Amino acid sequence: MNQMQNKLTYGLKTGTQKGWHGFFWMLKIIVPISFLTVLLEYSGWIHKINFIVEPCMNLLSLSPIAALPLIVGMLTGIYGGIAAMVVLPLTTHEMTLIAIFLLISHNLIQEGIIQSQSGLKPFKATVFRLTASIVTVMIVARFLGAEPAQVVAKGAPVAVHPAFIALMKNWLIATLYLSLKIFVIIMVIMILLETMKIFNMIPHIVKVLSPLLKTMGIDQRAGILWLTAIVFGLAYGGAVIVEEAKEGNVTKEELEKLHLSIGINHSMVEDPALFLSLGLSAFWLWIPRLIMAIVAVRLFDLYYKFRSIHRTPHRVSVQKK
Numbered sequence: 001m002n003q004m005q006n007k008l009t010y011g012l013k014t015g016t017q018k019g020w021h022g023f024f025w026m027l028k029i030i031v032p033i034s035f036l037t038v039l040l041e042y043s044g045w046i047h048k049i050n051f052i053v054e055p056c057m058n059l060l061s062l063s064p065i066a067a068l069p070l071i072v073g074m075l076t077g078i079y080g081g082i083a084a085m086v087v088l089p090l091t092t093h094e095m096t097l098i099a100i101f102l103l104i105s106h107n108l109i110q111e112g113i114i115q116s117q118s119g120l121k122p123f124k125a126t127v128f129r130l131t132a133s134i135v136t137v138m139i140v141a142r143f144l145g146a147e148p149a150q151v152v153a154k155g156a157p158v159a160v161h162p163a164f165i166a167l168m169k170n171w172l173i174a175t176l177y178l179s180l181k182i183f184v185i186i187m188v189i190m191i192l193l194e195t196m197k198i199f200n201m202i203p204h205i206v207k208v209l210s211p212l213l214k215t216m217g218i219d220q221r222a223g224i225l226w227l228t229a230i231v232f233g234l235a236y237g238g239a240v241i242v243e244e245a246k247e248g249n250v251t252k253e254e255l256e257k258l259h260l261s262i263g264i265n266h267s268m269v270e271d272p273a274l275f276l277s278l279g280l281s282a283f284w285l286w287i288p289r290l291i292m293a294i295v296a297v298r299l300f301d302l303y304y305k306f307r308s309i310h311r312t313p314h315r316v317s318v319q320k321k
Contacts, residue, residue, distance in 0.1 A: 016191060019183075023187070026238075059138065061141035066094055074107075081106060082274060082278070095280060105133040118239075118255075206224065218258060221249060225240060230262065
């Protein structure tokens with residue numbers, strides 16, 4: 001009995017220490033970036049750079065005004081993208097395509113930095129997510145038979161900015177709420193993770209998940225990390241991945257595969273559910289991302305095998321010389 005209590009106490013202590021470290025690591029990223037983003041949105045620059053995305057809208061089977069929710073969502077997150085969507089005259093098909101795009105490529109700056117701190121370079125993470133978004137939307141658009149709505153861009157409603165003090169107050173409240181949410185989730189995850197390690201529970205959980213992990217192309221050693229990001233998202237998953245990576249439990253190649261998968265397929269509970277309130281089909285909100293994540297990891301495996309095969313003859317020829 002005393003041995004079990006000691007193990008529980010040790011798990012609680014170790015998990016709390018790692019939780020605090022992960023929490024403050026997250027705050028150092030989230031607070032300054034969210035502050036700069038809200039200033040950028042207030043300045044109006046977000047709404048003035050639509051022309052950068054507009055040439056791609058036709059490729060995505062979207063009307064020009066769809067550039068606004070895409071830009072806002074990519075820079076701020078799912079909530080910002082939805083807020084922009086609901087005030088625009090978009091068809092159901094267009095909203096579905098925008099939702100799929102943003103479910104993969106939202107909050108790119110903040111989450112790109114988080115991924116970079118936990119195993120994948122920010123540029124690589126961002127380019128990969130954007131590419132996955134574009135390809136997925138182009139494929140889904142063919143199934144939906146979606147065509148851009150003929151809406152004049154200048155007819156879109158003009159955003160009305162609140163007073164600066166009110167904006168800062170809203171940002172502070174939202175940041176405090178988010179910080180509290182992050183604190184609770186990371187603490188719970190870290191304490192549970194450390195407790196499961198002490199009682200050797202992780203191998204059994206991963207064993208149960210092994211068929212799913214095998215389908216997704218993820219190594220069992222990264223199973224808990226993958227599950228964390230799938231349920232809680234990149235932000236929370238990233239903090240856990242950082243702590244695990246420090247311990248050397250996951251190789252560099254496994255980390256890259258993990259990040260490629262969760263970059264497409266994270267927060268599978270909360271984020272898609274937000275779009276259900278707009279009357280969008282659950283099938284398109286969940287299934288395309290799942291399939292794209294599997295395909296991406298398989299292509300990554302093929303790339304590594306191809307590279308290793310072509311490197312070997314080169315090394316042999318050098319030795320002969």
